[in-house]
Amino acid sequence: KENNNMKCIIFTLIVGTVLSQTYHHHDIEMFIDRSFKYVDTDHNGVMVMAELDGAFDVLDVDHDDKLSYAEYTKYSQSAESQLSHDVYNHFDTNKDGFLQRTEYVDSVFSQMDHNGDGQVTRHDYDHFFTNVVQHEMHHGHNGR
Numbered sequence: 001k002e003n004n005n006m007k008c009i010i011f012t013l014i015v016g017t018v019l020s021q022t023y024h025h026h027d028i029e030m031f032i033d034r035s036f037k038y039v040d041t042d043h044n045g046v047m048v049m050a051e052l053d054g055a056f057d058v059l060d061v062d063h064d065d066k067l068s069y070a071e072y073t074k075y076s077q078s079a080e081s082q083l084s085h086d087v088y089n090h091f092d093t094n095k096d097g098f099l100q101r102t103e104y105v106d107s108v109f110s111q112m113d114h115n116g117d118g119q120v121t122r123h124d125y126d127h128f129f130t131n132v133v134q135h136e137m138h139h140g141h142n143g144r
């Protein structure tokens with residue numbers, strides 16, 4: 001199992017290096033759409049922190065309270081892309097290769113909920129990811 005994880009990481013690194021450093025508009029839309037619908041479990045078009053927290057629990061298959069890249073991309077089998085890889089790295093602020101709950105839930109939610117009312121609309125969500133994508137296009141992909 002460890003071996004497979006390692007292979008997956010190496011594969012991701014190679015693919016990430018080979019792929020173009022820009023994203024297709026279509027991929028961005030798909031990514032945003034899928035991930036929002038995944039987290040918005042009551043489908044009311046608004047994401048609350050409890051839903052993001054719940055998504056974390058569902059994705060954390062091995063219950064070690066952190067998300068590996070494989071766990072993070074579980075919501076969509078075809079999510080393997082430069083974009084999902086870069087978003088994952090963007091969220092991983094302490095750069096340990098895992099998303100802790102504070103990184104995936106607390107810090108991301110407070111960034112998305114910019115008016116602080118505890119609700120992230122689809123508009124907020126689009127806005128947040130557009131910024132992340134633009135940031136990654138300009139600052140990403142360089143060796144850390």
Ligand SMILES: [Ca+2]
Nearest residue numbers: 040042044046
């Ligand atoms: Ca909701």
Ligand SMILES: [Ca+2]
Nearest residue numbers: 060064066067
């Ligand atoms: Ca985990």
Ligand SMILES: [Ca+2]
Nearest residue numbers: 092096098100
């Ligand atoms: Ca981390």
